[in-house]
Amino acid sequence: MRYRKLRPLVTLVAGLAIVAGTIAASPATAAPFVGSVRDFNSEATGVAPTGCTTLGDVTVQSAAIAGAPGGNRAARLIDASASNYPRLVCASTASAQKSVTMQLTAPQMDIGVVIALGKTSADTTGLWRFFLERSGTDVVVSVFNGTNWVVIGTAPGVNPTTEWFEVRLDASSTWATIGVDRARFSTSARASTGTTMESVIINSAGTTPLGLQLYVDDFGVANSIPAFSSTLAATAPVGQQIRFPGAAKLLDGTIVAAYYEGPSHGATNGLIKLVRSSDDGLTWSSPILVTDQTHDPRGPQLTTLNDGTLLLTYFYMEWTATPYVAHGTFVMRSTDGGLTWSSPSAVGTQMSCACGPVWPDSYAGGWSAHKGPIVELASGDLLIPLYGTTPTDSRIRATVVRSTDGGVTWDAANEVTLGVGSISYLEPNLSVLPSGELVATIRTSATPRKLYLSRSFDNGFTWTTPSATDIPAEAHSQIVLDDGSVLLTYGNPNLPGRPTEGIIIDDPSGSWNGLAVRSTLVYDAATTDQANPANIEVSPGEYLTLGYNVSNRTMSAIFTTRADYAN
Incomplete structure (x- = not known):
């Protein structure tokens, strides 16, 4: 049975x-x-x-x-x-x-x-x-x-x-x-x-x-439909909305979550705030402001390094320019768990001069953005996934940039391509498996929408050609769990509103196919602007997924366990 x-x-x-x-x-x-x-x-x-x-x-x-x-x-x-x-x-x-x-x-x-x-x-x-x-x-x-x-x-x-x-x-x-x-x-x-x-x-x-x-x-x-237990992590002021959470666990077990707060999904300026929880997501602090700049810092992601340094990444848009300008991706550092932050440093990339207009208006100067958090290798090198175009090629590609000094600098000469071709490669996320193998999950423009995978067996210097899975995923996120499996959460574009679903890949070095048919619906805000989740394993077999609801201006922490996902 x-x-x-x-x-x-x-x-x-x-x-x-x-x-x-x-x-x-x-x-x-x-x-x-x-x-x-x-x-x-x-x-x-x-x-x-x-x-x-x-x-x-x-x-x-x-x-x-x-x-x-x-x-x-x-x-x-x-x-x-x-x-x-x-x-x-x-x-x-x-x-x-x-x-x-x-x-x-x-x-x-x-x-x-x-x-x-x-x-x-x-x-x-x-x-x-x-x-x-x-x-x-x-x-x-x-x-x-x-x-x-x-x-x-x-x-x-x-x-x-x-x-x-x-x-x-x-x-x-x-x-x-x-x-x-x-x-x-x-x-x-x-x-x-x-x-x-x-x-x-x-x-x-x-x-x-x-x-x-x-x-x-x-x-x-x-007589009613159950939902996973959840807690309220943050609420935006009237006139503002929360989107694009990123999360990390500090060395002392504190969970920190950054999010974007702005009046709409795009074309307006917002800011980045951060909340924290010291009890595995049951209660959350009041938000603190991380960055509020002249233009629009978006898509915050968090990574805790082995030495305890907390890194926050975001990409920076100028919506008042015609056409819009993508100023690139930036990294901020904190050595006190996110209470104070360094000035941002730019991630070098061959895709953009950091002055070009953003797709789809034009690609004359190229542009770049990011979605997935930084990952740390056993060697101490850091990798950040990007996507965008080059000044001479309008095809949207996914790339990885390497830092060899703990994320202080990011040289465009250390950038390698994950995928470029007849379809667009967007929003790559990286995971370091226990074996040292790297796996990149990539959203694409392929029809029907399917998640693509690329792998590296040499610490990210070379990558396999991306190949399609049968997972209908957009706006996704993944983490490697304590037992070496991978929790993947994503927006399913085949369902109304693109709610957040999740699967656990027991053998992430093998095929990821055949699992999505038994996906778990983690969160549905019943809006048309959702997904982009962030995940934390609060303890072995117990998970927290952050989701947002633009209608009520909130970000919630949704709790699941290993038993909630099909084998």
Whole structure:
């Protein structure tokens, strides 16, 4: 069994209970289910599940199958009749949101399973209606749009006839997400109109064809959609907004977070502020001003060096010029944990004379910017990732500049290219793996949007040609975790608003493909201007991700654990 009964946040009870949870920004949550879960173990066998209505052959039966322990019981649906089909309907209090969890296994699955959320206890169609169909060891997921069934995705490697797998359904009146073995699929296609949901409906595909033996266990329903726990890290004054956080942990364990504060995403001047937490992100200090310059310092990132020095990087824009001017990337140093800072020093780059107009208006002088933080190598050298154009080439490329004196100077002669070609290479981020291998993750203009990887095996002097992954990522960030794996968080451009998702790559030296289908939705501000997260491992297996909400002018720290991410 893959996830069965591994539920530290819920209580198993004999009866179905309805509980209130935390209102999420959207139904596309991946936070653990919050509520009571029904395990059927105390119910009599051979009769219908208590408190639910049934049609056809639906009874509680012994279910010590697919790895379940002896004595386990579950609700069983059998479709072996051409005159009717089995149906299980369990009602709850009507509500505008529903969160449903269940474990399924189907020793026979020659026909599919319908899972729906009914508007009333008598509704057999549902406001939302999904169809799960076996295809080898995979499960194909379709949604009914009121007229037709439409395939919305495939959950790979589920093995539904031999293993228990979790189905999670989170829905509001306008949007729903179904998770099958942690593969999540979101939709706005409703089976009918309505504003509330009252029942959970599980039934076979119909009277013909025949051939379903389905077990349902660990069944829970809640009247609201859960979200990961979070704390408020900063709030901008009225008229200002927070964006682009960067974070680092000091040698004493203090977490420092820098962020950009300005009236809009771009074309206006802002400033950089910093907050700190000495209790793993539970509480945060009042913000202090790091830099407020004539023009616009943007995209702050933080790095703690092995000697305790804290580095802050940003790129500098002049919006009042016509066309806009990109003045390059700068580094500031602090030896007291971010309380005071040095004057900024420029990062040398062959891409720009630090006087040219910014893309897309022109590239006559070239331009450069940065997104990812500085990384420190075992040799003590530092690398900073940049992106931009050259005075003679409008193609946007990604590069790395090296410092050999702890970040005091950055010589353009020490710059190497990560990627340049027919697509734009943007916002590179770097990670140093325990083996010493370097991996660069790069946003691109390729369609569809996919994250690209480049690797270096000689301390960043040469890099492999960037290659595409299957991760739909923009505005991303990653950190190497205590166990050597990598936590990657990113905005998913395939979802409304580009919310922040996350995956853990257990073997970052290997392929990164095949993981995004089971990504975890970490944060959704329900706005169209979000992502650009920053991550900290507060302790082994416990993580903090910073996200922002421009509508309420806040930056939040969202807490997840290793168990919140699929293997």
